[in-house]
Amino acid sequence: MAELKYISGFGNECASEDPRCPGALPEGQNNPQVCPYNLYAEQLSGSAFTCPRSTNKRSWLYRILPSVSHKPFESTDQDHVTHNWDEVDPDPNQLRWKPFEIPKASQKKVDFVSGLHTLCGAGDIRSNNGLAIHIFLCNVSMEDRCFCNSDGDFLIVPQKGKLLIYTEFGKMLVQPNEICVIQRGMRFSIDVFEETRGYILEVYGVHFELPDLGPIGANGLANPRDFLIPVAWYEDRQVPGGYTVINKYQGKLFAAKQDVSPFNVVAWHGNYAPYKYNLENFMVINSVAFDHADPSIFTVLTAKSVRPGVAIADFVIFPPRWGVADKTFRPPYYHRNCMSEFMGLIKGRYEAKEGGFLPGGGSLHSSMTPHGPDADCFEKASRAKLAPERVADGTLAFMFESSLSMAVTKWGLKTSNCLDENYYKCWEPLKSHFTPNSRNPAGPI
Helix, strand or coil: CCCCCEEECCCCCEEEECCCCCCCCCCCCCCCCCCHHHCEEEEEECCCCCCCHHHCCEEEEEECCCCCCCCCCEECCCCECCCCCCCCCCCCCCEEECCCCCCCCCCCCCCCCCCEEEEEEEEECCCCEEEEEEEEEECCCCCCEEEEECCEEEEEEEEECCEEEEECCEEEEECCCEEEEECCCCEEEEEECCCEEEEEEEEECCCCECCCCHHHCCCCECCHHHEEEECCCCCCCEEEEEEEEEEEECCEEEEEEEEECCCCEEEEEECCCCEEEEHHHCECCCCCCCCCCCHHHHEEEEEECCCCCCEEEEEEEECCEEECCCCCCCCCCCECCCCEEEEEEEECCCCCCCCCCCCCCEEEECCCCCECCCHHHHHHHHHCCCCCEEECCCCEEEEEEECCCCEECHHHHHHCCCECCCHHHHHCCCCCCCCCCCCCCCCCC
């Protein structure tokens, strides 16, 4: 496959046309009476028309046929996609999942849409407020069908297997250690090349942004120039048996047939587009004297709520870095949080729990649920010589953090058969080291 080209920059006003049709973008206006090459002009709005200019999101697409050219949508198999947060009773315990099992292609062919499984979530789709976390488990490419999410944005984190994503804006190749965001209303199809697994953070009613840097200054964390947007590419393809458009609308799946591929956009311009990002480009900031900075310093993207400083969801990573803090317990601290924390592991071994937290699995520590390093990690870190050391080399863990209290689905608690019933036992060996007669014990524990 030829190397794909991209446009660089986060949230930029971009313009792109397929080189097979030079001049396909109208000059000086968006909606001419007759478009170049006799194309149709179609606007895709990602925000209200009257949003402030700084948050106004829209793109103009110039396509062979408009997206309205389809048969009526009809309800289709929901599989394991849900927005019902009351399927099972709430569970305030620490939850951990073993690696989610990918079905074997020899037993059952499953594409990206059929392999979507909602794990947990909160909020209300109809009021455009909330989020969901999904797991995707697939083994074949999507054939003559695409997906469109009318409910929110998908932040996709592949963990095993690369994804070739066809969108109305062009093509993206997204591999483990990269992420992509497919924004609300954008049609896409995914090709896979092996048994494939990953995580999805979906947010309703808001879009992902770069976090404000405050006193960090103008540079750092995820730099805008490292985000990549696809360039225009089209296919003028008739589909005799009918092309299927699957639409997630108000949490339900619907399917409609049309006669042509939806990837018929010859040119586009605007600031509302899919994008990808390589997590290796994250510029890490860390404590260089003592104690911990809070993990918010590892935020890649945020989806803000209406309350200042409080997110519907943050996407946070724990990348390779130096640990140099002096007189400090260096692993993550013990914690109870008003936020909900879902963690996943793309590769390697997470420093705070090297045993049971495995790539392709996950954990959920809900609002005010205690969590922290397991007993083995505590004992080792309390005795460690505090020399400068590399942390998390060959490892990449991430966190979806939310201000909402998330409910776990029936699939997550039962049907998946991946819940680790013994997770709580990793803290049972913790013992008291209290020395009531000595405020300053000599040396490490």
